[in-house]
Amino acid sequence: MRKDSRLSRVLHILVHMQAIDRPVTSEQMAEMISTNPVVVRRTMALLRTANYVTSTKGHHGGWKLAKPLANITLLDIHHALGDGSIFTIGLSDEHTQCVIEQAVNEALNDVMNEAEALMLKRFGQITLDKLGADKISSYLKER
Amino acid sequence: MRKDSRLSRVLHILVHMQAIDRPVTSEQMAEMISTNPVVVRRTMALLRTANYVTSTKGHHGGWKLAKPLANITLLDIHHALGDGSIFTIGLSDEHTQCVIEQAVNEALNDVMNEAEALMLKRFGQITLDKLGADKISSYLKER
DNA sequence: TTTAAAGTAACTTTTATTGTTACATCAAAA
């Protein structure tokens, strides 16, 4: 299974956007994360649907933040990306009438749910403006 | 990304084995989880390497538990399967010199590590004999 | 009218698990 790096990549882009007061193009974002503008648009479109960014076509178009990073959490972005399953561990479901399969899956599910709940709780506690705020502010001052 | 269902499947098999006092063949195990004997051997070979099961070739051959299920935890089996990454979330690593990428990945990594630690801790607290012991014992009595 | 941008459909590539085929090896049974 290939890893889903959309969350990491899009956070990277959003933090960059904060420091730029013009619309940022998909082309520029693609350079930030070493990929193709179409890949960027695909992911950014999900954030636009959830109202974290806006986009405009045509000359001097591009993407803008729709609200301050302080008002967006990691959990918000995770949700906007579709709330996909976060675990590589899958449960077999070929014999749902088998009590052993049920018991095994119930145990695994309980543990995974607890771990996921913790993870989402932490994501909900981190706003995007906090992502390396210390390092980044000193870095920006150097330029 | 396809899910890794080896843990769920092999636990299912191990609990079944407990109730059978003869060697169990790969063919029989394959039926339990609706797959191919080769797939079973591949996964079971990892458990044999870690000394949780033994196998014998030839007539009346097959697989046997090497120790009581009460002496094996979910974590033991998870380790035996190779301790693979449990998250579908990946971190981008194209710009390791970029402070923003660093900050984003550090935040995500911290949260994922905490969630993984909780999950492995829980896995370590569950021995295989506890997997649905109540349901399974009443089920076995009915036959 | 040209140009610079997003929007989007369709297809290919990648990557790891899973599935399959084929055959070697081994040990018990006939």
Added chain:
DNA sequence: TTTTGATGTAACAATAAAAGTTACTTTAAA
């Protein structure tokens, strides 16, 4: 001693989801 039933294993195909790519449409500013 030969047959049979089992594991061991190499090599390859199928699957699935993200990521990458190509090509084209639409839009709006220059």
